[in-house]
């Protein structure tokens with residue numbers, strides 16, 4: 001009896017020590033592995049990293065009903081003040097698309113947090129859905145684009161641009177609430193306006209890092225005037241079914257923009273996460289601000305600076321936008 005008790009307690013101790021050693025070895029083997037994006041993507045299987053955390057199901061197969069956080073297969077990488085929010089919010093209505101609820105800024109500002117952290121920011125999705133994240137700042141740095149390429153070299157990228165002569169007043173209107181902001185002409189000369197009007201310098205880098213067929217360049221003016229046609233372009237680009245219909249969007253005379261058709265079931269499902277006025281289906285007042293009046297002379301000056309960059313852009317992407325000319 002004594003002998004058996006001794007044996008049991010000894011084997012229990014040995015088992016406990018073995019378990020402890022296994023746990024410690026696993027933990028110490030590569031403490032940064034799970035936090036380092038590149039290390040993570042190389043570790044494990046050869047698959048592209050689209051299946052990371054598993055909060056709501058334990059099925060590792062591709063069961064359609066298995067909802068889990070999946071990494072983005074498409075990013076909206078630029079440009080700020082060009083309709084990026086309206087674009088991603090409208091896309092969220094598509095049954096095959098799931099969108100991150102905010103700008104995650106992973107590849108530029110939060111890269112050290114690791115790919116697991118990035119995945120955790122994504123809402124659950126089914127295996128046939130595509131997760132999209134937008135951070136307009138991604139396009140501004142080659143390092144960021146290289147990181148995206150290393151993360152997933154076959155990722156799809158969407159860039160949305162806007163008449164540069166309108167984008168600058170939009171940036172100004174966004175800051176107008178701040179105290180001591182100078183008049184538009186003074187503000188314009190205080191910022192690096194040539195840089196802000198030159199989309200070509202940034203988009204040409206994207207074309208160097210990624211193949212052409214993985215890049216879609218859209219324009220804000222089309223999104224504003226005909227959101228359905230933009231949604232169709234994205235459906236085609238992503239290779240997903242045509243689900244958007246004319247009556248998904250309703251032009252609101254008061255707002256002066258297209259808004260969601262609030263009677264769509266998916267709108268009601270999403271309305272608490274979208275920044276919209278639930279009653280109208282329009283975006284909040286942060287979108288569609290009143291722009292400052294600009295003198296014809298300053299407009300001409302801005303347009304003549306922008307025009308050479310615009311021509312370079314049109315040649316690069318093989319399409320033209322109807323933007324202000326000098």
Ligand SMILES: Nc1ncnc2c1ncn2[C@@H]1O[C@H](COP(=O)(O)OS(=O)(=O)O)[C@@H](OP(=O)(O)O)[C@H]1O
Pocket residue numbers: 079080081082083084085086136169170171173220223224257258259283286287288289
């Ligand atoms: N349907 C609809 N409703 C409201 N607003 C619309 C819409 N479509 C495009 N836009 C334009 O989106 C502009 C804001 O761009 P972003 O969302 O990229 O701004 S931000 O960078 O996220 O702050 C915003 O710019 P401003 O008009 O200067 O406010 C809008 O012109």
